[in-house]
Amino acid sequence: MTAATATENRYRRILHSIHIPPVYFFLILVFFAGGSLDQILADGQIFSNPAIMLNIVVRSVALGIIAVGQSLVIIGASIDLSVAYTISITAVMSSYIMQGDTANVPMAIVSVFAIGAAIGLVNGVTITKFKVNPFIATLGTSLIIKGIINATFSNYTGSVPKSFEFFGYGTIGSLPVSIIILLIIVAAGWFLLARTKFGAHLYGVGGNAEVARLSGVRTDRVLIGAHVICSMTAVLAGLFLVSQMRSGAPWVGPNGVYDLNSIATTVIGGIALSGGKGGVWSTLGGVLIFGVLETVFNQLGVNPYLKTVLQGIIIVLAVASYTIRSKKEAA
Amino acid sequence: MADEIDDIKPKSAEVVQPTVEVQHISKRFPGVVALDDVSLQFFPGEIHAVVGENGAGKSTLMKILSGAYTPDSGTIYLSGEKVSFSHPKEAQMKGVSIIYQEFNLLPERTVAHNIFLGREPSTLGTLDTRKLNKQAVEVLKEIGVEKMISPTAFVSSLSVAEQQLVEIAKAISFKAKVLIMDEPTAALTYTEVNLLNDLVSRLKQKGMSIIFISHRLKEVFDIAEKITVLKDGKFIKTVNKKDVVPADVVYLMVGRTLDHYFPPLGKPEDFGEVVLKVKNASNQILSDISFELRRGEVLGIAGLQGSGRTELAQSLFGVVPFKSGTLELHGKAIAVKSPFKAIKNKMGFVTEDRKSEGIAPRQPIRDNMLLTVRAVRALFGMISKDGIGKSRKLVPMLGKQVDIRTDSFDREAQYLSGGNQQKVVLAKWLASDANVFIFDEPTRGIDVESKASIHDMIRALTKKGTAVLMISSELPEIIGMSDRVIVMSERRIAGELPAKTSEQEIMLMAIGHAKSTNPGLTTSVGEV
Numbered sequence: 034m035t036a037a038t039a040t041e042n043r044y045r046r047i048l049h050s051i052h053i054p055p056v057y058f059f060l061i062l063v064f065f066a067g068g069s070l071d072q073i074l075a076d077g078q079i080f081s082n083p084a085i086m087l088n089i090v091v092r093s094v095a096l097g098i099i100a101v102g103q104s105l106v107i108i109g110a111s112i113d114l115s116v117a118y119t120i121s122i123t124a125v126m127s128s129y130i131m132q133g134d135t136a137n138v139p140m141a142i143v144s145v146f147a148i149g150a151a152i153g154l155v156n157g158v159t160i161t162k163f164k165v166n167p168f169i170a171t172l173g174t175s176l177i178i179k180g181i182i183n184a185t186f187s188n189y190t191g192s193v194p195k196s197f198e199f200f201g202y203g204t205i206g207s208l209p210v211s212i213i214i215l216l217i218i219v220a221a222g223w224f225l226l227a228r229t230k231f232g233a234h235l236y237g238v239g240g241n242a243e244v245a246r247l248s249g250v251r252t253d254r255v256l257i258g259a260h261v262i263c264s265m266t267a268v269l270a271g272l273f274l275v276s277q278m279r280s281g282a283p284w285v286g287p288n289g290v291y292d293l294n295s296i297a298t299t300v301i302g303g304i305a306l307s308g309g310k311g312g313v314w315s316t317l318g319g320v321l322i323f324g325v326l327e328t329v330f331n332q333l334g335v336n337p338y339l340k341t342v343l344q345g346i347i348i349v350l351a352v353a354s355y356t357i358r359s360k361k362e363a364a
Numbered sequence: 365m366a367d368e369i370d371d372i373k374p375k376s377a378e379v380v381q382p383t384v385e386v387q388h389i390s391k392r393f394p395g396v397v398a399l400d401d402v403s404l405q406f407f408p409g410e411i412h413a414v415v416g417e418n419g420a421g422k423s424t425l426m427k428i429l430s431g432a433y434t435p436d437s438g439t440i441y442l443s444g445e446k447v448s449f450s451h452p453k454e455a456q457m458k459g460v461s462i463i464y465q466e467f468n469l470l471p472e473r474t475v476a477h478n479i480f481l482g483r484e485p486s487t488l489g490t491l492d493t494r495k496l497n498k499q500a501v502e503v504l505k506e507i508g509v510e511k512m513i514s515p516t517a518f519v520s521s522l523s524v525a526e527q528q529l530v531e532i533a534k535a536i537s538f539k540a541k542v543l544i545m546d547e548p549t550a551a552l553t554y555t556e557v558n559l560l561n562d563l564v565s566r567l568k569q570k571g572m573s574i575i576f577i578s579h580r581l582k583e584v585f586d587i588a589e590k591i592t593v594l595k596d597g598k599f600i601k602t603v604n605k606k607d608v609v610p611a612d613v614v615y616l617m618v619g620r621t622l623d624h625y626f627p628p629l630g631k632p633e634d635f636g637e638v639v640l641k642v643k644n645a646s647n648q649i650l651s652d653i654s655f656e657l658r659r660g661e662v663l664g665i666a667g668l669q670g671s672g673r674t675e676l677a678q679s680l681f682g683v684v685p686f687k688s689g690t691l692e693l694h695g696k697a698i699a700v701k702s703p704f705k706a707i708k709n710k711m712g713f714v715t716e717d718r719k720s721e722g723i724a725p726r727q728p729i730r731d732n733m734l735l736t737v738r739a740v741r742a743l744f745g746m747i748s749k750d751g752i753g754k755s756r757k758l759v760p761m762l763g764k765q766v767d768i769r770t771d772s773f774d775r776e777a778q779y780l781s782g783g784n785q786q787k788v789v790l791a792k793w794l795a796s797d798a799n800v801f802i803f804d805e806p807t808r809g810i811d812v813e814s815k816a817s818i819h820d821m822i823r824a825l826t827k828k829g830t831a832v833l834m835i836s837s838e839l840p841e842i843i844g845m846s847d848r849v850i851v852m853s854e855r856r857i858a859g860e861l862p863a864k865t866s867e868q869e870i871m872l873m874a875i876g877h878a879k880s881t882n883p884g885l886t887t888s889v890g891e892v
Contacts, residue, residue: 228493230486233473237481240470247452247468249482310472 054315055358056302056322059351063322067329079332087209093324094211095120095270096294097317100302101222102266103295104316105259108226110239110308111160111167113260116267116295118178119152120286123271125182128191128281135194145268152178153264157257175292182283189280201276211273218266222313225262235259239308267291297344298323301351322347381444383408383573384429384460384542389438391424398424399435400597406542406573411564413576413588417617417839421597422577426544429575430462431455443541461535462544469519469527469534476500476515479534503537504529507563525556532563536572543567544575547669549583561587579668581610581875593617610875611868618839618867625816626844627823629863634660635847638695639831640800642680645689649675650855653689657800657831662822664846665835666870672855673835674716677802680833681713682706693800707736712798714789716805716835722789725778729770730759732777732788736796762791767817783814790821801825803834807841819845839867 071079079085099116106113123145130141152174159170203210226232234255237245246252270291275281286292298319304311323344330340382405391399399421406412414422427433429440431449440447442458449455452462469478476497477484485495500515509529519527528548535543545564549557564587568574578584584591585605593600593616600616636659645653650672657663667673678684680691682700690697693709700706706713715722723732737758759773766787770780777788786806793801803822807815822845826832836842842849849861851873858873 228491229489230484230491231489233477233484233491234482236473236477237470240472241468244468244470245481249453309470 054303054312054318055355056315056318056351059301059347060318060322060325063325063347067325070329070333074333079329085328085332087212089321089324089328090212090215091209092327093320094215095274095289096291096298096323097215097320098218098266098270098273099263099291099295100298100316100320101218101313102263104222104299104302104304104311104313105225105235106167106256106263107296107299107304107306108239108308108311109235109256109259110242110306111256111259112171112296112306113156113263113267114168114171114292115152115156115175115178116263116270117286117290117292118175118182119149119264119267120271120274120289120291121281121283122148122178122182123268124275124278124281124285125186125190125283126281127272128189128193128275129186131191131193131197133192133194135196138194138197142272145272146265149264149268150261152267153261154257156264157253157260160260161253161256179287186281186283189282192280193276197276198279199276201273214269214273218269219313219317226312231255231258236309239310241309294323297348301348303351303355305355319351380407382406382441383443384575385441386425386429387439387441389425389428389435389440391421391428391433391435397597399428401438402594402597402599403438404592404599404602406575408541408571408573409568410590411568411574411576411588412590412592413578413584414592414594415578415581415584415613415617416594416600417837420594420617422594423546424597425594426462426546426575426577429455429542430460430544432462456538456540459539459541460544461538461540461542462546463528463531463535463548464546469530471520472518474516474518475504475513475522475530475533478519478530479503479515479537499537500533503533506536507533508566509533509563523556525552525559528552528556528560529563536567540572542573542575544577546577547579548576549578549580557583579670581613584613585610611872614868614871614875618871626841627820629845630661630823630826630847634826636660636829639693640680640833641690641692641695642686643690643692645679645686645691647679647684647687649684650679650686652856653679653686655850655857655860657833659829659831660826661847662826662832662834662845664842664849665833665852666837666839666842666849666874667852667858668874669837671852671874673837673852674804675855676852677713677715677804677833677835680706681711681802707796707798710796710798710800712736712793712796712801714786714793714801714803714806716808723777723785726776728774729763729768729777729780729788730773733759733762733773733791733795736792758795762795765794766791766821781810781814783810783818786810786814786818790818799830801830801832803832803836805836806834807836807838839870842870843867 068077068080071077099120103113103116126148127141127145130144131137156167156171156174159165159173160167163170165173199210200214201211205213226235234245234250234252237248237250238252238255242252271286274285274289278285299316300306301319301322302311302315302317304316326340326343330337384406385404387403389399389402390397402421402425404425414425416422424433428435431452431454434448434450440449442460447458449458449460455462470481473481476499479500480496485492485499497515501510504510504513504515507529513522513526513529519530522530532543548560552560561583564574564576576584576588589605590602591605591608591613592602593613595617603613638656639659640657642656643654653676655663665673665676675684679686680700682702682705685699685701691700692698693711698705698709700709700711703713724735763770763773768780768784768787768791770784777785780788801822806822807818810818819841822832822834834842834845836845843865847863849863849865849870851858851861851870853874853876858876861869861873
């Protein structure tokens with residue numbers, strides 16, 4: 034058994050090291066399906082236009098940033114439903130504080146990140162210390178924020194200075210700043226998960242909290258940390274969106290369905306809701322799938338509800354294929 | 365290496381201080397005394413097996429040693445120092461590591477990450493992966509498996525035996541002085557067991573104190589030097605392996621006074637034709653199962669934990685169906701592919717795990733009782749037609765039949781005592797008018813009075829012409845109830861014994877020491 038197993042293990046190791054998340058298979062599939070649809074309906078105008086292609090990624094930036102945060106909490110076997118309203122409160126508060134003046138930008142950024150940290154802290158503490166189910170705890174937070182902003186703001190509030198629009202519209206060379214930010218966040222998420230103690234412990238907490246606890250991991254702190262980071266990503270996405278909209282509105286978060294979509298893309302990426310496995314590169318794949326669908330359907334002017342139907346089908350297909358695959362591996 | 369060993373090894377028994385010593389340890393749980401004034405010593409460089417029947421107190425003692433339970437009274441000494449653990453972590457830090465029967469690894473993480481979870485080498489929070497893997501290799505080297513297991517392999521890609529080795533590596537990475545293994549071989553094949561035994565001997569030579577809990581006496585005799593027998597929470601005796609034979613240990617383990625009397629066994633005229641006939645049936649767990657069950661008899665299934673008793677019941681009932689062989693019910697060959705099929709064919713299964721498989725705790729007693737009837741008969745919301753009207757009469761009738769003590773059948777089942785819950789499960793199956801019953805541990809964890817009434821009910825069933833298969837780990841129950849006994853071992857049928865057999869005979873067959881009529885067993889023993 035020894036020699037054979039050793040070779041086999043080495044083989045497995047190599048396989049694992051070049052492992053490409055299966056979600057990219059779905060991405061390619063969706064991409065080609067979109068391409069063929071484009072050929073048939075629009076003579077390939079969309080897929081031959083580099084600007085539109087780049088736009089797929091730009092459209093995915095806000096969702097991508099939050100999905101990284103959502104991935105962290107889901108790996109920790111938790112969930113965050115409050116991201117959409119965290120985006121809203123970020124958008125209206127930052128725009129309100131900035132009032133179109135560059136001098137107010139630092140103050141606005143510090144304030145919204147403080148709000149984000151507080152939201153994450155409340156989520157994390159409610160879940161770990163008061164043992165409230167994460168779904169309920171973050172739904173509660175979400176409703177609280179919703180109530181607060183709806184009572185305070187009813188429409189576009191304040192505005193962002195021209196300088197701040199660089200965040201949403203600027204380019205470095207020919208590359209949009211937003212894409213660079215998305216890549217930095219995904220890379221940071223990867224680093225956090227794969228290369229830090231926090232990441233290792235988060236996998237432990239999500240995989241089996243009791244095992245982690247008995248191994249000396251302070252499980253509560255780890256999960257609270259993940260929630261704070263997740264809320265911070267929502268804040269960042271909110272700042273990005275407000276820089277594009279030029280003024281904050283309370284409906285920006287819920288209108289983008291960022292709560293459910295960030296969970297959906299994470300799951301499409303292959304992270305199980307039960308936690309303990311997966312990574313952010315696969316989540317990026319899920320986000321890009323949504324980006325391709327969005328762009329193709331918008332450009333072709335197809336009924337947008339059909340897009341939602343397709344999104345639903347893809348979620349179910351992807352998750353079913355992962356479950357069947359892992360069952361086969363186990364057997 | 366050999367010189368080193370001599371240095372560590374005790375020169376004479378008197379001067380060596382025990383690594384672990386427990387004095388007058390007692391622990392009670394509601395309704396049972398799990399440990400009663402137990403005193404024991406474990407020495408360095410010694411493999412010490414603790415044996416006993418189910419409920420003897422082995423696991424409780426180990427949980428106390430490893431800090432998972434705190435004793436009600438008594439003291440623990442570690443290398444002469446008095447200690448008390450409030451958390452397994454404390455015990456681990458002091459050098460007591462335990463490997464539980466069920467695995468405690470993260471399948472989706474690498475070997476190195478699992479071994480050092482919570483203790484990863486890092487600078488400013490950034491993992492030093494190279495050092496992590498290097499340390500893991502060192503630990504794996506310490507137990508001599510570095511060639512077999514890579515630190516970067518995912519635990520899910522390892523075999524059960526390899527996972528077991530990773531558990532051991534993790535345990536000794538805490539600089540363990542005492543290693544407790546709770547049934548470490550339960551899930552392993554023979555070659556894997558040998559591998560484990562080699563490893564344990566090596567750890568012993570390093571001066572570690574190894575405590576070994578096992579149901580398999582053969583294995584205990586292969587590896588342990590000292591054997592301590594516990595029975596009903598009491599210390600019976602510690603013996604040196606070389607002074608005894610397995611039958612001596614079995615004698616120490618079994619034999620006790622009955623806590624109640626069983627209903628009289630069946631008479632020959634009660635037994636009718638063969639109802640259930642299984643021939644050469646196998647699946648991924650069980651191999652070559654053949655037996656017959658007659659109308660009106662109670663066939664007892666005995667065997668050690670992990671011998672395949674419960675799996676036999678599950679296979680018959682279609683939970684894990686048989687893949688080959690034949691199954692005849694009332695002379696007709698059938699394939700039981702699902703519990704639904706089994707119930708349709710008038711089989712009933714009272715499961716071992718009452719909490720998770722037997723009752724729906726938050727449902728009223730009424731709904732629990734009607735569950736099987738409704739599952740098989742009612743389709744698409746026709747419950748009301750079959751249910752309400754009929755249930756008004758059926759439920760109180762069943763309740764009376766199984767003698768449930770409750771003020772209302774609308775009470776949620778979770779509020780009943782264990783004994784009454786079991787009676788609800790029985791009622792559920794009585795309602796299904798099954799004529800072949802499988803009972804898996806019908807009286808586990810319930811009070812004496814309920815036990816007696818459940819035994820009476822089982823006997824009453826056979827009087828009405830039902831055939832009963834009864835699995836039990838309690839030998840007095842097997843002997844008190846069975847008209848015939850089948851003993852299982854190593855996931856096969858080891859042999860059959862007549863009514864009124866002795867505990868000793870059953871145990872000897874169960875551990876593979878008795879002459880067996882089953883050719884399968886002899887070959888598997890021969891492999892060792």
